[in-house]
Each structure stands twice: as C-alpha cells, then as structure tokens.
Amino acid sequence: MSEKKGDLSQKSGAYERAEQTFEYSFGTERRVAEVRGLRSNLSRVFYDASGKINVHLTAAQSSLDGKEPVDKYLKLFEAADRFLRAKGEMGYSEASSLLGTEPLEGMSLSPEEFSLLLWQSQIVQKYGSVSQEALAARFIWLSEGISRLAAENEKQLSSIFSFSEAWHEWQSEIEGEHLAAVQSTNARSNLRKSGSARTAKKDLRLSIVAECAMRLWQDKPLYRRNASGTAACILGEVNEKMRSASLNAYTEGTLVKKVGDLIRLQQAQTS
Incomplete structure (x- = not known):
C-alpha cells in the first residue's frame, strides 16, 4: 500500500487528487463526478x-x-x-x-x-x-x-x-x-471574441462577392441566374479584393457555390 501511495503522490493536478481520494475511500469504482475532476x-x-x-x-x-x-x-x-x-x-x-x-x-x-x-x-x-x-x-x-x-x-x-x-x-x-480560473475566464472571453471575428470575416467575404456580382449583373443581366458564369467573370476581381482585405482567396468552385447562394437569396426576396 505504501508503494502504491508513493506512486500516486507523483501525480499532480485536480483529476489525480480526486482519483486518489476516491480510490482509497471507495475502492476501484469510478463515478461520473470523479471523471469530471475536482476543479x-x-x-x-x-x-x-x-x-x-x-x-x-x-x-x-x-x-x-x-x-x-x-x-x-x-x-x-x-x-x-x-x-x-x-x-x-x-x-x-x-x-x-x-x-x-x-x-x-x-x-x-x-x-x-x-x-x-x-x-x-x-x-x-x-x-x-x-x-x-x-x-x-x-x-x-x-x-x-x-x-x-x-x-x-x-x-x-x-x-x-x-x-x-x-x-x-x-x-x-x-x-x-x-491561475486556472483566470485562464478559463480569458479563454471564454477569447472564444467569444474569436466567434465575433469569424462572423465579421464571413460577412465581409459575402459582401465582396455580392458587390462584384451585382456590378456584373447590372452590365450583363443574363448572368443573374448563372452561378458558374458569374463566378468565372468575377473571380479575379473578388480575389483581388480578398487579398486587399487580408482574406483567403476563393477557388472557382467555392465561388460558384457562394454565387449560387446569393442567387437563391435574391430569388427568395423577390418571390
């Protein structure tokens, strides 16, 4: 038993302390609360x-x-x-x-x-x-x-x-x-901020696609229902704006999907 205690004493952290307490108090059975850890x-x-x-x-x-x-x-x-x-x-x-x-x-x-x-x-x-x-x-x-x-x-x-x-x-x-409590609070705050940042980037990417597509459709109305044709025409302009905004460039296939989403959105708004 003393050797076993010595081995366990080498562990550190909340989970190990909870595991040790439980093992010597109640045998080898494990409950959900113990797996969650003390902290x-x-x-x-x-x-x-x-x-x-x-x-x-x-x-x-x-x-x-x-x-x-x-x-x-x-x-x-x-x-x-x-x-x-x-x-x-x-x-x-x-x-x-x-x-x-x-x-x-x-x-x-x-x-x-x-x-x-x-x-x-x-x-x-x-x-x-x-x-x-x-x-x-x-x-x-x-x-x-x-x-x-x-x-x-x-x-x-x-x-x-x-x-x-x-x-x-x-x-x-x-x-x-x-320290763990402070780090946890900071992590939650950073997660919220990163979520907002991701949403802002997503909105910016979509607005760039919409701006370029709308300009094309004003000059060439026949492309309004043609996602692949629109994407092929605006790919260069879109990616130039993406790079200027420090955003990743689109592949033509991905841009086709985005333009398709934009076309469906417009159709839903006008129907």
Missing part, C-alpha cells in the same frame, strides 16, 4: 448546468465579501443546506437526528455527529466523492464538530474559520486553481 466541481459550485447562477447558492455567493469569518461560515452552511434540500436530500436538522444511529463502541462521537457522518457517507456513495452534493454534505458534517468544540467561544470559532479560509486560499494559489 470542474469547485469552479462551478455556484452555477447550475446551464451556466447560470444556482438559485440555491446565490445568497451565499452575493454576501460573502467583507463578512466576518463566522458570518461567512453561516452563509456557506445555509447555502449547503439549501442546495442539498433542493436535490431532494435531507438537510442538517433531519440528518443530525436520524433514529437508531448510536456511535459504535470506541468512537468519540455524539449521536448527532455520528448521524451526520452516516448521512454524508451516503451522499458521497450516491453522488461521488467530489460531487457538489458530497462537498456540501462534508462541509456540514465537519462544521458540526468544529461548532461543538468551540460553541461558547466566538473568538476561537473566528480563528478556526479564518485559518480555514487562509488554508483554502493559499492551497488554491500554490496548486494553480486561481
């Missing part, structure tokens, strides 16, 4: 499948900045509870009072803590160890223990939550999560 779940924790803000987490996301650590914790706790309930799962109050869940002999857990442990284990088995559901359930389970340890000491609670936040931020930094 994809964390980066979309406040979003639904369509990319829109998840309504069950909006309150937490919109009110965390500038909050004291304990306030942040409460918002995150409420968000996790709402998120799981929206998925049809038990929330904290039901999960912490499951009947017949006395801790096993030798376990230093209260009945409530043991109930939450069983509950979060069931969530993990159902959805996968790095699914959004499992992350939410694990947060609730572990926070219960912390709250009990420092229930009467708000300063101690604040220190614990501040350290947890600092741990998360620094780990995210050194493991590249922040």
